[in-house]
Amino acid sequence: MFEIRPEGNAAVSLWLDGRLLLRHSPEAPALFCGRGCENIRMYRGNFDIRDRIDERLALRLTSTEGGCLRFSHPDLAGELCLKAQERDGLLFLTLQHADPSANRLWIRLAAEEGEHLTGGGEQFSALDLRGRLWPIWTREQGVGRNKLTEVTRLADALDGSGGDYYTTFFPQPTLISSRRFFVHLENYEYAELDLREPDFHEIAVWSSEARLVFGAADSYEALLEKLTAHLGRQPMLPDWAMKGLWLGVQGGTERATALEKRCKDGGMDISAVWIQDWEGRRVTSFGKRLQWDWRWNRELYPELDRVIAEDRGTAWMGYINPYLVEGGVLFAEAREKGYFVRRADGSEYLFDFGEYDCGVVDLTMPAAFDWYKNVIKTNLIGLGFRGWMADFGEYLPADAVCFGGSGKQLHNAWPMLWAKCNREAVEEAGLLGDCVFFMRAGAAGSQRYSTLTWAGDQCVDWSEDDGLPSVITAALSLGMSGFGLHSCDIGGYTTLFHLKRDKELLLRWLEFACFTPVMRTHEGNRPDSNVQLYDSEDLIAAAARLTRIHDALLPYLRHCVQENADRGLPVMRPLFLAAPDEPRAYDHRLYSYLLGEDVLVAPVVKPGEESRSLWLPEGDWIHLWSGKRFSGGETSVPAPIGQPPVFWREGSDWSRVFQTVAQEI
Numbered sequence: 001m002f003e004i005r006p007e008g009n010a011a012v013s014l015w016l017d018g019r020l021l022l023r024h025s026p027e028a029p030a031l032f033c034g035r036g037c038e039n040i041r042m043y044r045g046n047f048d049i050r051d052r053i054d055e056r057l058a059l060r061l062t063s064t065e066g067g068c069l070r071f072s073h074p075d076l077a078g079e080l081c082l083k084a085q086e087r088d089g090l091l092f093l094t095l096q097h098a099d100p101s102a103n104r105l106w107i108r109l110a111a112e113e114g115e116h117l118t119g120g121g122e123q124f125s126a127l128d129l130r131g132r133l134w135p136i137w138t139r140e141q142g143v144g145r146n147k148l149t150e151v152t153r154l155a156d157a158l159d160g161s162g163g164d165y166y167t168t169f170f171p172q173p174t175l176i177s178s179r180r181f182f183v184h185l186e187n188y189e190y191a192e193l194d195l196r197e198p199d200f201h202e203i204a205v206w207s208s209e210a211r212l213v214f215g216a217a218d219s220y221e222a223l224l225e226k227l228t229a230h231l232g233r234q235p236m237l238p239d240w241a242m243k244g245l246w247l248g249v250q251g252g253t254e255r256a257t258a259l260e261k262r263c264k265d266g267g268m269d270i271s272a273v274w275i276q277d278w279e280g281r282r283v284t285s286f287g288k289r290l291q292w293d294w295r296w297n298r299e300l301y302p303e304l305d306r307v308i309a310e311d312r313g314t315a316w317m318g319y320i321n322p323y324l325v326e327g328g329v330l331f332a333e334a335r336e337k338g339y340f341v342r343r344a345d346g347s348e349y350l351f352d353f354g355e356y357d358c359g360v361v362d363l364t365m366p367a368a369f370d371w372y373k374n375v376i377k378t379n380l381i382g383l384g385f386r387g388w389m390a391d392f393g394e395y396l397p398a399d400a401v402c403f404g405g406s407g408k409q410l411h412n413a414w415p416m417l418w419a420k421c422n423r424e425a426v427e428e429a430g431l432l433g434d435c436v437f438f439m440r441a442g443a444a445g446s447q448r449y450s451t452l453t454w455a456g457d458q459c460v461d462w463s464e465d466d467g468l469p470s471v472i473t474a475a476l477s478l479g480m481s482g483f484g485l486h487s488c489d490i491g492g493y494t495t496l497f498h499l500k501r502d503k504e505l506l507l508r509w510l511e512f513a514c515f516t517p518v519m520r521t522h523e524g525n526r527p528d529s530n531v532q533l534y535d536s537e538d539l540i541a542a543a544a545r546l547t548r549i550h551d552a553l554l555p556y557l558r559h560c561v562q563e564n565a566d567r568g569l570p571v572m573r574p575l576f577l578a579a580p581d582e583p584r585a586y587d588h589r590l591y592s593y594l595l596g597e598d599v600l601v602a603p604v605v606k607p608g609e610e611s612r613s614l615w616l617p618e619g620d621w622i623h624l625w626s627g628k629r630f631s632g633g634e635t636s637v638p639a640p641i642g643q644p645p646v647f648w649r650e651g652s653d654w655s656r657v658f659q660t661v662a663q664e665i
Contacts, residue, residue: 002084002091002214004069010061012069014084016091017216019181020110024071029058030200031071032106033080033097038190038206040398040408044354045140046161049190051206053104076102089226091214102208108200115179116586117195118574121172122442122455122478124470125165127574127588129175129195134166136191138394138412138441141456142167143494145465154497165465168474169394169456170415170442172481173203174227178580180218182227186211188413188443206408220577221569224482228568231482232448236565237517240315241387241436241452242557244269244547246520248489249534250277250527252300253307259534260314266537267544269551273311274520276319276389278304282356289525292358293328294320294379308384315386317436320376322393322418323358326350330375331359339368342401349400360396363417364404376425386435389454393418393441415441419449426451438487438518447482452518460492460501460530462607464589467492468509469605472572473588475516479570485561486572488513489522491530501530504607504641507542511644512603514546515553515595517561517571542642545664552661556654560596571596578617590615598652602645612639621647624662 003015011025024030034056041048059071059080069082078098085092095105117129124145126132142163144152156162173185173193185191187205194202203212215226247270249259260273280291280300291297296304308316324331334340340348341360350357362368380388393415400407410417422437429435438452446453455474461467475486490513491506501524510533513519524530533543550557560571573594576585584590592602592614600621602614618632624646626637637645648658 002086004064004084006064012061012064016181016214019179019216021181021183021214022107022109024061026060029060030108031059031080031082031095033057033059033073033076033099033102033208034104034106035101036104036206042351042395042397043160044352045395046142046159046163047137047139048160049135049137056104056106088229089215090230093212093214094209095212096209100208103206105205105207105210107203107210107212109183109203111198111200112179113198114583115177116576116583117175117177117201118477118480118586119172119174119176119182120193120477121174121481122168122170122453122474123166124168124455124474125465127473127476128586129193131196132165133196134171134193136171136173136193136412138169138171138415138443139167140394141169141466143466143496144459144463145470146463149463149465151459151461151463151466151497151499163466169440170446170453170478170483171412172442172444174444174481175201176220176223176227176480178576178586180220180223181214181216182223184213184227184230184444186213186444189409190412220580221567224480224568224570228447228482228484231444233565233568234447234451234483234485235433237436237452237485237561238434239554239558240271242517242554242561243551244271244519245543245550246272246274246317246518247533248274248276248521248523250275250281250523253302253304257307262534263540263543266540268540269544269547270314272315272317272387274317274389275301278318289354290319291328292321292323292325292356293330294375295329296379296383305383316384318380318383318385318388319391320380320388321391322361322363322372322421323353323395324361326357326359334359334361334368334371337367337371339365339371341396341407344399344401349397351395351397360400362402363414363421364402364410368403369417369421373421373425373428376422377429381425381429381431381435386431388437390418390422390437390439393439412443413445414443415439416443416445416449419446423449423451442483450483452485452487453478453483454520455486455488457493458489459494460499460505460524462505462605468505468512468603469591471512472591472593472603472605475572476574476588476593479572480574482568484564484568484570484572485517486570487516487518487520489524490520490533491522491524493522493524495524495526495529503531503539506531506533506539507641508604508644510543510546511642512601514550515599515601515644515646517557519547519550545642549661549664552664553657556596556599556657559654563596575600575615575617582617584615585617598649598654599658600647604639604644610638610640611636612645614645616647620650622650622658623647624658627662
């Protein structure tokens with residue numbers, strides 16, 4: 001239940017279920033309006049965003065009558081109206097200013113000492129977001145993502161692609177407070193979550209209108225149920241997707257089938273073969289890229305339709321994105337039909353994806369949306385694919401002109417529209433529940449459309465901001481933002497400068513992925529520079545063992561994925577769900593997580609480590625590999641390759657499953 005409490009002297013406060021959300025007074029205003037002028041430049045999905053604030057004006061409460069709190073300032077025409085409405089157990093706030101020149105809004109929420117804030121979409125560099133500014137603008141995650149590292153410096157010097165702590169494919173203006181409430185900004189315009197101050201949390205949006213949703217509950221689990229009921233939930237994954245390993249290979253029919261056979265002969269359970277180059281490929285300075293004309297390349301993959309049809313025990317998967325390469329057959333068709341996003345002068349908006357230009361299909365145009373959906377149904381599903389990587393979605397320029405509005409307005413919504421296009425194709429083909437597409441880009445609403453996400457293009461290294469450890473943080477932050485099915489490129493993807501995937505990194509990444517919903521490999525952008533899973537007999541044997549462990553976990557994984565579908569509880573969960581009042585549980589540098597409710601995983605994330613120190617929540621835990629009992633608190637266990645620290649909760653209903661897993665030592 002919410003309350004608006006007048007507090008005298010033009011002051012007012014807003015409460016939800018006994019929690020103070022905001023307090024506004026002349027001395028400490030919570031609402032500001034202003035005027036600004038932005039400059040947004042993009043180069044290959046990397047954005048330079050600069051905002052010149054011409055005015056920022058603190059508003060004053062003028063009226064509390066008529067179901068609307070009214071605020072004004074003498075330098076603004078008209079008033080800002082704040083309306084509150086409770087619906088379906090949530091509080092909806094609408095703020096709208098009558099002056100159309102007021103194109104910036106700031107809202108300050110009450111903060112408390114020791115309060116933790118999580119969410120923010122998929123964030124790779126922090127789980128507790130307090131103390132930093134978080135821009136909400138989908139973009140390339142960047143290479144290295146840390147301005148203090150040599151890799152990021154080199155990437156910035158090369159083409160400005162180094163990234164920073166806040167750059168992500170899937171940002172979302174959602175915060176979950178340790179005071180057991182959440183706030184979600186419904187706007188898709190550029191926004192900022194400024195969490196640097198001790199006394200308030202500030203949400204800024206480039207608009208004269210803001211729409212906020214609040215929910216409160218007694219537990220994080222109940223909060224997530226409310227949040228995901230509002231944003232949407234992912235459907236149940238099919239069993240084949242949670243079994244064994246999705247083998248990422250490329251290079252044609254002969255090579256793909258030979259590597260599949262080699263891995264299966266070595267004992268691996270290969271549930272899927274993922275061939276991203278089914279449509280052909282091109283080589284650039286970045287590495288081996290794809291031919292973005294989404295049609296079966298019969299020269300590279302002869303008889304692929306027969307192979308897919310006859311390989312009944314294995315799902316075959318492909319690749320697509322929402323862009324079409326200039327000169328391709330589909331490009332010509334889209335051009336003829338007028339289906340591309342345009343510039344202000346009416347010309348097609350083509351831009352550089354790295355040594356080739358592409359057009360952007362206008363997903364806000366109903367005819368273009370349906371046409372592209374039919375490309376998926378005909379060219380991918382029609383070929384027999386049971387899933388695909390639905391890549392990209394971050395590149396819509398701010399100055400683009402779309403059927404449904406400007407690029408600035410639509411940029412953050414674009415990944416959600418791309419997810420919707422894929423979802424409708426799957427549903428119309430009658431394959432929801434069996435066909436799985438996985439995405440890196442996302443926005444609020446992707447939760448209800450996308451079937452799986454993956455962490456994107458991590459470096460093939462151990463770095464905290466863009467290597468193996470960053471995937472754990474990404475999964476947990478995204479889970480707290482309402483998307484509970486997370487996966488990754490085993491071994492990483494980005495191979496640049498001095499980076500090369502070695503055997504130890506691949507094995508540690510593989511054993512981590514074993515304790516996630518889906519195991520999928522990727523050869524990387526420069527496959528010849530990286531150690532691959534199929535390179536040697538000992539690697540194949542190690543992977544075979546881990547696929548058996550993953551298969552033995554299937555009953556429990558199925559339960560966890562069903563909980564996500566039914567209640568919105570993520571499969572990979574932060575430790576503070578088990579210990580909400582323990583400050584250390586909010587530290588992403590623990591690099592530990594709960595797999596469902598009853599398993600705790602602490603992957604090895606540093607090279608050369610043969611043991612691992614970790615923290616266990618209160619209770620008794622059974623070490624998976626030794627069977628020894630550990631009580632909550634600090635501990636250390638051996639962690640040889642192939643045996644990452646994994647514990648299960650004593651007394652779990654799934655004890656027999658875990659004991660079966662332990663037999664694969």
